[in-house]
Amino acid sequence: MEDAIVLKYQVIxxxxxxxxxxxxxxxxxxxxxxxxxxxxxxxxxxxxxGEVNMVIHANGGEITVEITPExxxxxxxxxxxxxxxxxxxxxxxxSTASDATRNLGFGAGMGLPNMKKNTDSLDxxxxxxxxxxxxxxxxx
Amino acid sequence: MDRFFYHAVSLDKSLCKGCxxxxxxxxxxxxxxxxxxxxxxxxxxxxxxxCIRVCPHHAKLADHDDIASMNDFVYRVALPAPSLxxxxxxxxxxxxxxxxxxxxGFDDVFEVSAAAELVSEASREYIEAHxxxxxxxxxxxxxPTIVRLISIKFPNLLPQLLPLNPxxxxxxxxALKRAQEKTGLHRDKIGIFFISPCPSKVAYARDPLxxxxxxxxxxxxxxxxxxxxxxHMKAVSRTDYTEIxxxxxxxxxxxxxxxxxxxxLRDNYLAADGMEKVMKVLEDLEDQKFQELDFVELNxxxxxxxxxxxxVENAYVAEARLKKLRKYMPVTVSRLQEDQRSVIxxxxxxxxxxxxxxxxxxxxxxxxxxKAERIEKQLPGLDCGICGAPNCKALAEDIVKGEASxxxxxxxxxxxLHKVTSELETISKKxxxxxxAAENESMAVFREYFSAIKKDMSSLDKKSDEKRTNK
Numbered sequence: 001m002e003d004a005i006v007l008k009y010q011v012i013x014x015x016x017x018x019x020x021x022x023x024x025x026x027x028x029x030x031x032x033x034x035x036x037x038x039x040x041x042x043x044x045x046x047x048x049x050g051e052v053n054m055v056i057h058a059n060g061g062e063i064t065v066e067i068t069p070e071x072x073x074x075x076x077x078x079x080x081x082x083x084x085x086x087x088x089x090x091x092x093x094x095s096t097a098s099d100a101t102r103n104l105g106f107g108a109g110m111g112l113p114n115m116k117k118n119t120d121s122l123d124x125x126x127x128x129x130x131x132x133x134x135x136x137x138x139x140x
Numbered sequence: 141m142d143r144f145f146y147h148a149v150s151l152d153k154s155l156c157k158g159c160x161x162x163x164x165x166x167x168x169x170x171x172x173x174x175x176x177x178x179x180x181x182x183x184x185x186x187x188x189x190x191c192i193r194v195c196p197h198h199a200k201l202a203d204h205d206d207i208a209s210m211n212d213f214v215y216r217v218a219l220p221a222p223s224l225x226x227x228x229x230x231x232x233x234x235x236x237x238x239x240x241x242x243x244x245g246f247d248d249v250f251e252v253s254a255a256a257e258l259v260s261e262a263s264r265e266y267i268e269a270h271x272x273x274x275x276x277x278x279x280x281x282x283x284p285t286i287v288r289l290i291s292i293k294f295p296n297l298l299p300q301l302l303p304l305n306p307x308x309x310x311x312x313x314x315a316l317k318r319a320q321e322k323t324g325l326h327r328d329k330i331g332i333f334f335i336s337p338c339p340s341k342v343a344y345a346r347d348p349l350x351x352x353x354x355x356x357x358x359x360x361x362x363x364x365x366x367x368x369x370x371x372h373m374k375a376v377s378r379t380d381y382t383e384i385x386x387x388x389x390x391x392x393x394x395x396x397x398x399x400x401x402x403x404x405l406r407d408n409y410l411a412a413d414g415m416e417k418v419m420k421v422l423e424d425l426e427d428q429k430f431q432e433l434d435f436v437e438l439n440x441x442x443x444x445x446x447x448x449x450x451x452v453e454n455a456y457v458a459e460a461r462l463k464k465l466r467k468y469m470p471v472t473v474s475r476l477q478e479d480q481r482s483v484i485x486x487x488x489x490x491x492x493x494x495x496x497x498x499x500x501x502x503x504x505x506x507x508x509x510x511k512a513e514r515i516e517k518q519l520p521g522l523d524c525g526i527c528g529a530p531n532c533k534a535l536a537e538d539i540v541k542g543e544a545s546x547x548x549x550x551x552x553x554x555x556x557l558h559k560v561t562s563e564l565e566t567i568s569k570k571x572x573x574x575x576x577a578a579e580n581e582s583m584a585v586f587r588e589y590f591s592a593i594k595k596d597m598s599s600l601d602k603k604s605d606e607k608r609t610n611k
Contacts, residue, residue, distance in 0.1 A: 005506075
C-alpha cells in the first residue's frame with residue numbers, strides 16, 4: 001500500500017475569518033484525487049465544523065489529515081479547556097458559545113452532531129484543562 | 141475526457157510576451173506559459189474574461205461575432221443585454237437605444253431585460269414552491285461562467301442550481317417565436333443576435349450547459365455596437381420615435397450586482413460579484429455555511445454584467461447611470477403569459493466534469509497527488525510563475541502529470557548548481573592534498589559533474605532565449 005498523504009494545519013484561536021481554509025484545501029485535494037462528490041461533501045462539512053469548534057472553544061490547535069486510497073482520517077488536536085460532558089456536547093442544539101460568537105452566526109449547537117452525521121466514525125478523547133483530540137474517519 | 145470544451149478566450153501570439161500577469165490571475169489555474177506564450181487548458185477555462193481584463197499587452201482576446209455577420213440572415217433580431225443601457229451618457233429612455241438598433245439594420249428588438257422580468261416572476265414562484273426540497277439556498281444560473289465553474293469545481297452544489305433558463309435564452313426563444321409568426325421564414329433565415337457585455341455569453345451560445353442548443357445565433361460585443369449606436373441614437377432622439385420598451389426596474393436591474401436577487405422580492409439572499417469573492421462564497425456554500433438563505437446570486441464580473449470585458453463604460457459609472465435611468469420606470473412591465481411558460485425551465489441537467497483529477501482513476505490520482513505533495517515541499521514556495529505555472533503547487537502537479545520538470549524552476553536549478561559547485565570544490569581540495577590517489581576517481585566524477593552542469597545551463601539558456609525572442 002502507498003504511504004498516506006499527510007497534511008498538517010495550524011488553527012488559530014479566535015480567527016473566524018480563517019475558518020474554512022483547511023476545509024477548502026482538503027476539498028481541493030480530494031477533487032484532484034477524483035473522490036466522489038458526496039464524499040467530498042461529507043469531509044467538507046465535518047472538517048469545517050471541526051475547524052470552527054477549534055476557533056471558538058479550543059484556543060486553536062492542530063489539524064492533521066491523512067489521506068489514503070481507503071479513507072480520510074482527520075485528527076483535530078487542541079490544548080483547550082476540554083469537554084466536561086461529551087454526551088451533552090453531542091446533543092443537537094446544545095452550545096456553550098458566547099453571545100459574541102452567536103452574533104457572528106456560529107454556536108448553533110450543531111457542530112459535533114454534524115461532524116458525527118457526516119463521518120463513518122468519530123472518536124473524542126478529552127481531559128478537562130488538558131485538551132481534546134477528535135479523530136474522524138470518512139471511508140472511501 | 142472526450143467531451144468537447146469550448147471557451148471564448150483566444151490569444152494574439154504576436155502580442156503575448158509570456159509575462160506572468162494572466163497566469164497569476166486565472167481563477168481556475170487554466171493558464172500555463174509554454175514556449176514563451178500563454179496557453180489555455182481548454183477544459184479548465186470558464187470564459188470569465190479575467191485574463192483579458194488584466195493582460196497589459198492586450199494579447200488576450202474575447203471571441204465574438206462581427207457585426208457583419210448580420211448579413212448571414214434575412215431577418216435579424218437584436219437582444220440587447222440590460223447592461224447596454226448603462227453605456228450612454230445622459231440616456232433617459234431605453235426606447236432611444238431600441239429604436240437606434242432598428243435604424244442600425246435590425247428588423248426587430250427583444251429586450252433581455254423584458255425576458256429577465258419573466259424569469260424573475262418564474263423564479264419567485266419556483267423558489268416559493270421548492271425551497272423546502274433542497275438543502276441550502278438556490279443558486280442563480282444567469283451567469284454562464286458561474287454555471288461552468290460549479291460544473292467543474294463544486295459538484296456538491298449542482299442540485300442547488302435554479303433550474304430555469306437564463307434571460308438570454310428566454311429572450312432568444314420568445315424573439316424567435318415572434319419572428320417566425322411574423323415572417324413565416326425558415327429557422328435558418330432568422331438570426332438571433334445577443335448584444336453582449338462579456339465572452340461568457342459567447343461561450344454560452346456556442347456550448348450551453350443548461351440546454352442542448354441555444355437559440356442565440358450570434359453574439360456581438362457591446363464595444364463593437366457602441367460607436368454605431370451612438371450615431372443612430374443621435375438621429376433617433378430628434379424624431380418622434382416609437383415606444384417599444386417592455387421592461388421596468390426589475391428587468392434593467394439584472395445588469396448590476398444584486399439586480400436579479402432584488403427581483404425575487406424577498407430579502408433573504410446574498411449577491412456576490414468578482415471571481416475571487418464568488419469562489420469564497422462557493423467554498424462556504426459547500427461547507428453549508430449559508431443554509432438559512434433562500435437565494436445566492438453570483439456574478440463573475442465586479443459590479444455584475446456592467447463589469448464585463450466587452451463593455452465600454454467603467455462599471456461603477458454604469459451602475460450609477462442604471463440607478464438614474466430606472467428611477468421613474470415602473471417596477472415591472474412584462475408579465476409571464478401562460479403560453480410563455482414552456483420556455484422558462486431549462487432542459488438539460490448540468491453535469492459534473494471532474495477536470496481537476498490528476499489521473500485517470502482514483503488510485504493513479506492518489507499516487508500523483510502524493511508525489512506532487514512531496515515535490516512541492518522541495519520547491520521554494522515563492523509562486524513567482526517563472527517556470528510557467530501559476531504557483532509552486534501547480535508546477536508540482538504539472539511535474540507528476542509529466543508536463544513539466546523540476547528544472548523548470550530556476551530557484552531549484554540554482555540550488556542544484558550551487559550544490560554541484562561546492563562538491564566540485566571539495567574534490568579539487570582532495571586532489572591538492574593527495575594528487576596521485578585522487579586523480580583517477582576524481583577525473584571521472586569531474587566529467588560527470590561537468591556534463592550535468594552543461595545540461596542544466598543549456599536548459600536555462602533555452603528558457604532565457606525563449607523570453608528574449610518574445611520581447
